[in-house]
Every structure is written in C-alpha cells, then in structure tokens.
Amino acid sequence: HRVETTFKPPKNNVKEVVNNGGEKGLVRKVNKTDLNTEKQPLKSTSLQAGEDTKSNSTGARNLAVHKVLSLDMTLAPRDANAVGQFGVAAFVASNEDVEVRKRWDEGHFNVYLSDQIPLDRAIPDTRPDMCAQNLVHDDLPSTSVIFCFVDEVWSTLLRSVHSVLNRSPPHLLKEIILVDDFSTKDNLKQPLDEYMSQFPKVRIVRLKERQGLIRARLAGAAVAQGEVLTFLDSHIECNVGWLEPLLERVYLDRKKVPCPVIEVINDKDMSYMLVDNFQRGIFKWPLVFGWSTLTEEHIKKNNMTVTDPIRCPVMAGGLFSIDKKYFYELGAYDPGLDVWGGENMEISFKIWMCGGEIEIIPCSRVGHIFRGQNPYKFPKDRQKTVERNLARVAEVWLDEYKDLFYGHGYHHLLDRKVINIGNLTEQIELRKRLKCKSFKWYLDNVYPDMDAPLVVAEGLVFNRGLRKCLSLQNGSLTFDICDLSKQSQHFNYTWMRHIRQQDMCVAPGKENSLAVHLCDNTNSVHRWFHKSSNSAMAEHLVTVVVSQSMCLEAGPQGDTLHLNPCETRNALQKWQFTHYRAQ
Ligand code: UD2
Numbered sequence: 001h002r003v004e005t006t007f008k009p010p011k012n013n014v015k016e017v018v019n020n021g022g023e024k025g026l027v028r029k030v031n032k033t034d035l036n037t038e039k040q041p042l043k044s045t046s047l048q049a050g051e052d053t054k055s056n057s058t059g060a061r062n063l064a065v066h067k068v069l070s071l072d073m074t075l076a077p078r079d080a081n082a083v084g085q086f087g088v089a090a091f092v093a094s095n096e097d098v099e100v101r102k103r104w105d106e107g108h109f110n111v112y113l114s115d116q117i118p119l120d121r122a123i124p125d126t127r128p129d130m131c132a133q134n135l136v137h138d139d140l141p142s143t144s145v146i147f148c149f150v151d152e153v154w155s156t157l158l159r160s161v162h163s164v165l166n167r168s169p170p171h172l173l174k175e176i177i178l179v180d181d182f183s184t185k186d187n188l189k190q191p192l193d194e195y196m197s198q199f200p201k202v203r204i205v206r207l208k209e210r211q212g213l214i215r216a217r218l219a220g221a222a223v224a225q226g227e228v229l230t231f232l233d234s235h236i237e238c239n240v241g242w243l244e245p246l247l248e249r250v251y252l253d254r255k256k257v258p259c260p261v262i263e264v265i266n267d268k269d270m271s272y273m274l275v276d277n278f279q280r281g282i283f284k285w286p287l288v289f290g291w292s293t294l295t296e297e298h299i300k301k302n303n304m305t306v307t308d309p310i311r312c313p314v315m316a317g318g319l320f321s322i323d324k325k326y327f328y329e330l331g332a333y334d335p336g337l338d339v340w341g342g343e344n345m346e347i348s349f350k351i352w353m354c355g356g357e358i359e360i361i362p363c364s365r366v367g368h369i370f371r372g373q374n375p376y377k378f379p380k381d382r383q384k385t386v387e388r389n390l391a392r393v394a395e396v397w398l399d400e401y402k403d404l405f406y407g408h409g410y411h412h413l414l415d416r417k418v419i420n421i422g423n424l425t426e427q428i429e430l431r432k433r434l435k436c437k438s439f440k441w442y443l444d445n446v447y448p449d450m451d452a453p454l455v456v457a458e459g460l461v462f463n464r465g466l467r468k469c470l471s472l473q474n475g476s477l478t479f480d481i482c483d484l485s486k487q488s489q490h491f492n493y494t495w496m497r498h499i500r501q502q503d504m505c506v507a508p509g510k511e512n513s514l515a516v517h518l519c520d521n522t523n524s525v526h527r528w529f530h531k532s533s534n535s536a537m538a539e540h541l542v543t544v545v546v547s548q549s550m551c552l553e554a555g556p557q558g559d560t561l562h563l564n565p566c567e568t569r570n571a572l573q574k575w576q577f578t579h580y581r582a583q
C-alpha cells in the first residue's frame with residue numbers, strides 16, 4: 001500500500017447551479033448600502049439564534065452588530081460577455097484544443113482558458129439564503145491574508161488576489177502577503193512586483209530557497225501585522241461575504257479555527273461549482289484526508305440548519321483563519337514538515353487536543369481549483385516526502401494509535417535507515433508544555449465515529465484441524481491443547497503485525513525454530529502477515545526470513561512448531577485467532 005496523496009474535492013451532487021447562469025439569474029444582487037464600507041451598524045444587539053456569546057460576557061466589548069457586508073466591488077461596470085464571467089462554464093473552440101493541451105501542464109488545469117477570463121470576474125453568490133441576513137460584530141479583528149505559492153499560474157494568482165481585494169471589507173483586511181516559495185520563472189518576478197505595486201495592501205515576500213508550503217506559510221505569518229491570520233491557496237476565488245463570518249468566530253472565541261466551505265472551480269471549464277451541504281473534514285488510516293457528509297440523524301438531533309458551523313475532526317489544510325497569538329501559542333506548524341502534506345493533520349490534532357476547535361462556516365465560501373497533479377516539482381521523492389511528514393505527525397500526536405498509522409501499509413517507514421524522519425524533541429516538548437489531551441481523548445470526543453481498534457485480532461491462536469493453540473510459558477513458545485481460561489494462550493495480533501503477549505513477541509528462532517523476543521517495532525522479523533479478517537477463515541502466518549517468505553507450521557503430530565516455506569494448501573500452516581477486530 002502507498003498512501004493516497006491527492007487532495008480531492010468535496011462531494012458535489014448539485015449540478016444545476018452555475019452552468020447556465022448569466023447576469024440576472026444567479027449572481028445575487030448586492031445592495032448599494034452593502035457596498036458602503038463606512039458601514040452604518042444596525043442597532044440590534046441580538047445575534048443569530050444558536051450563536052454562543054460566551055467570550056463576550058468577559059471583556060467590555062462593543063456589542064454593536066451589523067448585517068454581514070455582502071461586498072463585491074467589481075460589480076460595475078462589468079463586461080457581461082467576457083469569457084467565464086459570472087462563473088459560468090467557458091468553452092474553447094475545437095481548433096484551440098491544441099493550445100489547451102500545450103498549456104495544461106503549467107498548472108494542471110485549463111491555463112489557456114484561465115488566461116482569457118477577467119481577473120476580477122463575478123461568481124454566483126452561493127451562500128445559503130439566510131447568510132446575507134446574519135449579524136456580525138462591528139469590532140471584528142483585522143486579518144492578514146497569506147498566500148504562499150511556487151510557480152503559480154499568473155492569471156489564477158492574480159484572480160485570487162483580486163477576489164480578496166474586491167470581496168473583503170477594507171477595514172478588516174490589514175494586508176495581503178504573497179510568499180513566493182522560490183518560484184523558478186525569474187521573468188515573472190518583476191511583472192508581479194509592478195502589478196502589485198498598485199495595491200498598497202499587497203506585500204511580496206521572496207524566499208531565498210525552496211521551503212515548501214509549510215515553512216513558506218510560517219515566513220508569511222512571521223511578518224503579518226493583522227490580529228488574525230487567514231491562509232489561502234494561490235488558485236482560489238473568495239466569494240461574496242466570505243471574510244466576516246470567519247472573523248466573527250475568532251472574535252467569539254479565539255480558540256476557534258474557522259474554515260470556509262471549499263467550493264470547486266472546475267479545472268476544465270473554470271466554472272464555479274457548488275458543493276453539497278453538511279460536509280465535514282475527516283481522515284482515514286493512514287492519515288488520509290477526506291470528506292464525509294453528516295448523517296440525517298446527526299443533523300436532526302442537533303437541530304442543524306444549513307448555515308450552522310460544522311465541527312470537523314480535521315481541516316482540509318489550505319483555507320482557514322486563526323488568531324495570530326493563538327497560532328503561536330500552539331507552536332505554529334512543525335517546521336520540520338517539508339513541501340506538501342501532513343501539516344493539516346498536525347495543526348488539526350494540535351488544535352483539538354490542546355483546547356481549540358475546528359469548524360467549517362457555511363456562510364463563508366471560497367472556490368478552489370482541484371488539480372490532478374502538483375504543477376511544481378518536489379525536491380525529493382513526492383511519496384516519501386508526504387509519508388515522512390505524516391510519520392512525524394504520528395510520532396508526536398498519535399500515542400499508541402500510531403501503530404494504526406504504520407500498520408496500514410507503512411512497513412518501510414519503520415526502517416529508519418530508509419526514511420529519516422528527523423528530530424522530534426521540540427514537538428514532543430511542546431505537546432507536554434501545552435498539556436494537550438491524549439489521542440484517545442480526541443477519538444472519543446472529537447471523532448467518535450472513527451473505527452480505531454488497537455488490535456487487529458486477539459485471543460487464542462489455533463490450528464483448527466489439530467485443535468491446538470500457541471502458548472507462551474516461562475519465556476518459550478509451546479503448542480498445547482486449547483484452553484481459553486489460560487492467559488498463557490492469549491495473544492494480540494497488532495497493527496505492527498506482531499503476535500504479542502505483553503511486551504513479548506513471537507519471532508523466528510535458529511534453524512526454522514521459533515523464539516520469543518522483546519517486541520521491537522523496527523525489527524522486520526517480528527512481523528507476521530496474516531490475511532484473514534473474519535474468524536471463519538484460517539490463513540497463513542507469514543514472516544520474512546532473509547528475504548524468503550516463511551510460514552508458521554505445526555508438526556503433523558501436533559506436538560511441534562516450526563517455520564517452513566509457505567504452501568497454499570497445507571492445512572498445518574493455517575491459523576486463526578478467536579476474535580478479529582478489524583482489518
Ligand atoms: C491541500 C490544501 C493545501 C495544503 C495541502 C496539504 C486546500 C484547498 N489545499 O492541497 O493548502 O494544506 O492540502 O499540504 O485545502 N506551495 C508552496 N510551496 C511548495 C508547495 C506548494 O508555496 O513547495 C503552495 C502552492 O503554490 C499552493 C499551496 O502551497 O498555493 C497549496 O499547494 P497545492 O495547491 O498544491 O495543495 P492542494 O490544494 O493539492
């Protein structure tokens with residue numbers, strides 16, 4: 001097994017939205033008063049039902065609120081006939097196909113088309129209806145928006161920046177920081193400087209060597225002056241009213257880390273596509289990010305509406321706001337993470353286990369181009385880079401559950417000679433200093449629907465034909481009449497593929513005999529492969545001795561145990577555990 005390393009879009013079954021839009025239908029009209037940024041706060045002090053006001057009771061905060069500003073400063077004049085205007089699907093004539101293909105690899109999306117679409121095009125306001133009526137506080141904190149990029153396509157980078165400038169209330173946008181992670185195209189540097197010089201709020205930070213997105217974000221955060229950091233990918237379009245709902249959550253509680261709904265900018269026709277409601281970010285083993293839709297039952301039980309924040313076990317990674325001081329209290333990101341991947345797991349576990357919360361805010365929406373491949377190069381092997389990042393996260397945050405991570409196909413990672421995951425002392429210290437809760441607490445409280453049994457199988461290990469069981473007595477392995485009441489016959493089959501009793505592991509001994517050793521995760525001969533996932537099937541127990549597959553085998557009389565080269569039909573080589581927990 002190799003870890004899945006492509007980032008997939010949320011589910012989208014709502015197809016009808018954008019594709020035949022146009023000026024009248026789909027782009028919600030914005031009131032003139034909404035465009036007035038010297039806003040006149042509404043004189044209401046009541047918040048939306050369901051909002052919590054807990055952190056307001058403490059300080060002497062200004063409780064004045066106003067209706068969320070549904071700003072879109074590009075509304076007029078606007079060329080309604082421009083390609084891709086209003087987020088509708090754009091098509092290229094068939095004689096242009098060659099061009100499309102030629103330029104695809106520059107970004108792994110339709111770069112040719114993107115270059116023809118206005119940099120400040122309108123997109124449909126896809127927020128649920130109630131969102132435009134929501135109230136937010138007048139004294140929200142300001143934010144620094146941080147984009148890091150490497151070799152990003154010119155038109156998408158600029159469109160990302162324009163979408164922030166045009167759809168964020170100016171008084172809340174402290175600055176936009178562009179961190180150029182050592183892009184290779186030197187000829188685009190000066191044009192970018194020149195282009196951005198017309199926007200006093202945009203700053204460009206250039207890294208002197210390739211750092212990867214994690215350290216590039218850290219470099220951006222280090223110079224940020226806003227009270228809140230807002231991270232975005234460099235091929236996005238922020239939708240109408242996207243910012244205030246995020247800042248409102250941070251304002252209510254500085255330990256909330258809000259993320260917008262990530263919508264889809266189609267990589268082929270550049271249309272802006274809605275995604276399904278009620279999706280949250282989750283992970284599966286081995287720490288692979290995914291989306292899952294809340295169950296009807298959960299929605300009913302919690303009386304949820306389409307505009308309520310959705311608590312997420314993990315965030316997708318690219319788009320979120322976080323109180324700057326809180327970000328640093330949490331130790332920011334592990335700077336030992338390279339290039340791409342794993343940082344979303346790290347910050348998610350850290351936030352939840354150390355007292356914070358991650359949520360998706362349905363009234364905040366940002367479109368993102370999901371690309372089939374990374375358009376930039378990885379300095380080292382891509383797969384190994386991501387696996388190494390994940391191993392760092394697992395070692396620091398997963399406690400005994402890290403075996404589930406390794407056990408889902410990462411055996412080569414265990415061999416530290418193959419992958420050096422680097423020093424973790426500081427990360428482990430940080431977790432202690434912050435007095436963060438255990439991973440078990442996280443599973444029980446934040447992600448209770450996650451299936452995470454610590455063992456794959458347990459109980460007696462027996463050969464059905466012979467009705468005899470493995471037994472560990474006085475430090476040696478024997479083969480006895482099965483007896484459930486004897487603790488000496490109880491073994492765990494773990495995610496590390498160990499057949500173990502407490503700290504002792506069954507392993508090959510001299511000359512095809514068997515031995516028992518202190519378990520060692522890094523020692524490959526302690527691992528036994530066993531396919532069965534249910535108690536009805538007997539299967540081999542295979543270990544590898546000097547690159548040969550050897551199977552545990554009982555002597556024909558049922559009195560001995562030894563290793564032999566595996567044979568498919570040999571019943572003396574077939575074993576079962578009494579209970580299988582998972583596979
Ligand atoms: C997702 C996240 C991304 C990040 C990643 C896991 C979203 C929308 N995207 O993958 O933000 O969390 O999962 O790590 O949630 N970049 C650099 N230097 C590099 C590599 C990338 O600056 O060495 C930039 C890149 O130009 C882009 C951003 O980092 O702006 C994210 O990279 P991506 O778009 O390739 O990641 P994505 O969307 O597949």
Ligand code: MN
Nearest residue numbers: 233318368369
């Ligand atoms: Mn991206």
